Amino acid sequence: MADLTGKRLLLIIGGGIAAYKVLELIRRLKERGVSVRVVMTAAAQHFITPLSVGALTNERVFTDLFDLNDEREIGHIRLSRQADLVVVAPATADLMAKMASGFCNDLASTALMATDKPVLIAPAMNPKMWDHPATRRNVKQLTADGIALIGPEAGEMAESGEAGIGRMAEPMAILAAIEEQLAPAEQPLKGRRAIVTSGPTHEPIDPVRYIANRSSGKQGQAIAAALAAAGADVTLVTGPVALPAPDGVTTIPVETAEEMLFHVEAALPVDIAVMAAAVADWRVAEAADKKLKKTGKTPPKLALAPNPDILATVAGHGNRPELVIGFAAETNDLVKNAKAKLAAKGCDWIIANDVSAKSGVAGGVMGSDSNRVHLVTAAGAGGDDAWPLLSKTEVAARLVARIADHFGDARPRRRDEAEAHPS
Ligand SMILES: Cc1cc2nc3c(=O)[nH]c(=O)nc-3n(C[C@H](O)[C@H](O)[C@H](O)COP(=O)(O)O)c2cc1C
Structure with missing residues (x-):
């Protein structure tokens, strides 16, 4: 297991039902010594509260691009750069579309545009949304833009019971993908x-x-x-x-x-x-x-x-x-x-x-x-x-x-x- 102590993560939580799984991810990241800052979209706050996220991260949770205090103290640009990795989980169809097209009309999408760090997304959506030609195009674009994806997986959807591809990867799988991104790859030929x-x-x-x-x-x-x-x-x-x-x-x-x-x-x-x-x-x-x-x-x-x-x-x-x-x-x-x-x-x-x-x-x-x-x-x-x-x-x-x-x-x-x- 790679040592992740002291690594800094910006976690962007989108408005999908899988947001509840992200609480478990935060716990696992904290156990590994990762410092986690969170941005929640407005939709995400319908699924889980900034209060529970803040209690787990032990940090304030960022929700508003135009928050005077947040902007004065840290600002969206620093927020997006003071991290070793940016993770979006769940990455909604909406967030992926914004990322693929370069929209930035809220704190989450603006931070994603402003970051100079690697980005990993964990898509989660209804299988029909995942299969939609627009999402197919967006996935292609995001991959071409160098954004890494973990999941989604096949299985039954939490809210509709529909089966197909669209379920967010499990927290431990996302953790493994984060580890792969944060821990420098082994260099077996170093010195040669x-x-x-x-x-x-x-x-x-x-x-x-x-x-x-x-x-x-x-x-x-x-x-x-x-x-x-x-x-x-x-x-x-x-x-x-x-x-x-x-x-x-x-x-x-x-x-x-x-x-x-x-x-x-x-x-x-x-x-x-x-x-x-x-x-x-x-x-x-x-x-x-x-x-x-x-x-x-x-x-x-x-x-x-x-x-x-x-x-x-x-x-x-x-x-x-x-x-x-x-x-x-x-x-x-x-x-x-x-x-x-x-x-x-x-x-x-x-x-x-x-x-x-x-x-x-x-x-x-x-x-x-x-x-x-x-x-x-x-x-x-x-x-x-x-x-x-x-x-x-x-x-x-x-x-x-x-x-x-x-x-x-x-x-x-x-x-x-x-x-x-x-x-
Ligand atoms: C109960 C419920 C569950 C939803 N689950 C998802 C989901 O899993 N994935 C998704 O892409 N959108 C889902 N949506 C739709 C998003 O919440 C909606 O597109 C929203 O605008 C996303 O905002 P955000 O991308 O800024 O977080 C859901 C909506 C509702 C009401």
Whole structure:
């Protein structure tokens, strides 16, 4: 159980029959040492009284946007910001509609608009109201706005006896969702350093033309973001992509394979290397420094030269990361080819992805938001694994969970140790 002592919650109680359950929630929060401030809507006060809420929270209860005393002493803006989390329970259809549309004509909706803190809502309403197209739209909008939902659940309604989805989540389930929001997520890779490569490379033919491939960089970026979320200190070396740089990651944009290798080697030593970039195998041996002119009918002949093998270089490096993971995009004999690549490159794991038309990914893996991969490990017995069709974010989360398992409870190496004793 996470320690919630001293955490501050702003609880907004809406006018639904489930308001009575919120008294139990407040008790549980107080037991966990959470300080709870409450705003009640006018409708909520028909169901439970500010007196009982105030008696449980041991704080004054806020009900009126235009209360002179409240506004002078704390004000709706401070009220909405002096909290680590804002919870709406029960979140009525009306409150959800206001939130989705940005209305603020009472204290509850104004505080919700003014807050800069995460918001969690526990919807509760009649199943017909929950199924109504307006509520469906509002749920979609609220989710897109980054608002977290707990429930509603299926069951019988308190007032009408109707069955369906709409019952507010039980107080203990809401408490668990609050705990998830308030307690910082576990960071199993804290203290670890990682390098991720991502995207295509562009190999110039002349100043305006280049050789490239269809890699979008989505999978590599998702892995970089997931490693950072797990606490790793991540450097992302990315070829040209149309994606914003992920938060919390040091991003180094490059064009060519040679630039990519330079920045990868400069980032060593690290604990984890995930080489997800689709590096061009060849470059034009001598790129023209002026635009090639279309003269006559004979096209220019392009002599190609091999690019450096970044994965093999990292896997064979004097400062080799403890865990080197490569990617293999295959159209046939997925696992066989991935195993051969793993041996040839000297890396520890290969994520083989099926880029063939039969991968099950509509329109093909490259550029898509989904991926179907097979994890092949050097030991083989280390848990070779065919993963189902997943979003690239889910593939990243699974991979990072496997990386975290690999490092287990081992003490993270400090950077100076890593430099003194390269693996
Ligand atoms: C007995 C009764 C029970 C109600 N229960 C709910 C409910 O569970 N969910 C809901 O969205 N609205 C419910 N309503 C309707 C709301 O109280 C009404 O939409 C109100 O305007 C909501 O105000 P608020 O969102 O400002 O709290 C109920 C109304 C009554 C009279």
